[in-house]
Amino acid sequence: MNTTHTLQGLFWLVLATFLAWDFSASAPVDLRNEPPLIAAGSGQATSGGHCSMAK
C-alpha cells in the first residue's frame, strides 16, 4: 500500500466517522414527515440549503 492509498483510506475513515458522529448527535429523523421522492409536482415547497442563498 503506497502513501496515496494510505491517505485515501484515512480520508474515507475521517468522512465516515464524521457522518456516523453527526447522525448519532443530531435530532432523530422524523420518518413520518419524509419528503416526497420527486419534488416537482408534489405541491410541497422545497426548503433545502443552497450556496446561492444570502440568508
Next chain:
Amino acid sequence: MKRLPLAALVAAFFLFLVFSVSVRQAVLLLVGMGMGAALAGARFGFTTGWRQLIEQRDPRGVTGQALLLALASLAALPLMGQFSELNAALGPPSVSLLIGAFVFGLTMQIADGCGSGTLYKAGLGVPLNMGILPLFALGSFLGSVHLDQWLALGQTEPVSLSAQFGTGGALTLTLVLLALALLGVRAWVGAGKQWIDKRWIWGAMALAVLATLNLLLAGQPWGVVYGFGLWAAKVSVALGAFDPAANAFWSQAGNAQRLTQTVLMDVTTITSIGILAGALWVSAKSPSSNKPLTAQQWAIGLVAGFVMGYSSRLAFGCNVGAMLSGISTGSLHGWIWVPLAFAGTMVGVRVRRRFGF
C-alpha cells in the same frame, strides 16, 4: 478499492438512507454518484477547461461547458415554469459577489479544482484535493459567518431572468449570451482550432441530465458549497466554538434548523458524498497518477483551498452553484460570476505557473 466491495458499501449506505433518512436522499445519492462518475470519467474540470483556453488557446473544454449550460438551461427553465415547487439558484448581485467570484477564480487555479473539481479529485485519491476538502469546508463556513458584513458593502435583490422576461425570454437570452461567449472564445483562439472533444461532450450531456434530475427530485438546483459550510458549522457548534444564534446567517430559521438535523438530510451534502463515491468508483478502474508536490506547493495549495471555500460563499456559489445552477435557472448573479471568476483565473494561472504546479 475494488469495485465489488465498493458496490456492497454503496448498496448498504443506500439502504440505510432509504430506511433511516428518506427515499429521496437515497436516490439523490445515486444521482451524485452519477455526477462523480461523469466528472471523473470525462475529467470534466471547469478549472482545467478555463486554463487550457487561456494558456493553450484550446477551446474544447469551454465548448463542453457551454454545451452543459445550454442543455441544463433548456431543461431547467421550462421545468421551473411548469412546476412551482422548483427553486432557482438566485444570488444577490453585490460587492460580495464581485470580490468573491474574482478570488474564487484565482484560487481555484492554484488549488487545481473548483467545488466539484475538489470533490471528484478527492474521490479519485489526489492527495492535495483530499487535504483541501476540510479546509474548503472551514473556509466556506467562515465565509457564511461573515456574509452579512460583506453584504453590508452593497447589494441588490436577486434578479430572476424568468421573472423579468418569462420562460421563453429567459431561455432565449441565456442561449444568445452563451453564443456570444463562444464568439468571444473564437476571437481569442483564432481559426483552425479543434472545438469538439468526445469526452467533454459526453461529460456535458451526462451532467446536464443529472443536474436536471437533481432539480426535479430535490426541488433545488445542484450545489456543493452549502453542504461544506454546514459540515464545518456543525463541528464548530459541537466544539462550543460557535454560537449560531448570534450570527446573522446561521440564526435564519432554515439554517438554524439544518444545524440540528443530520447532514444526511441536506441535499448538497448527499450529492457531494455521491460525487466522492462516484469518483472512487472510476478510480477503481483507472487510478490517477499524481506528481509529488513540494512542501511549498502543499502549503500554497492548502491556503488556496481555504480561501477558495471562503470566497465561494461570498460569490454565492462555485462553478456549480453559481455558474451552472445560476445560469441554467435564470439567475443574473451567474452571469456576473463568470466574467469575474474568469478574470481571477487569468491571474491564478500565472500564480500557478510561478510556483511550478
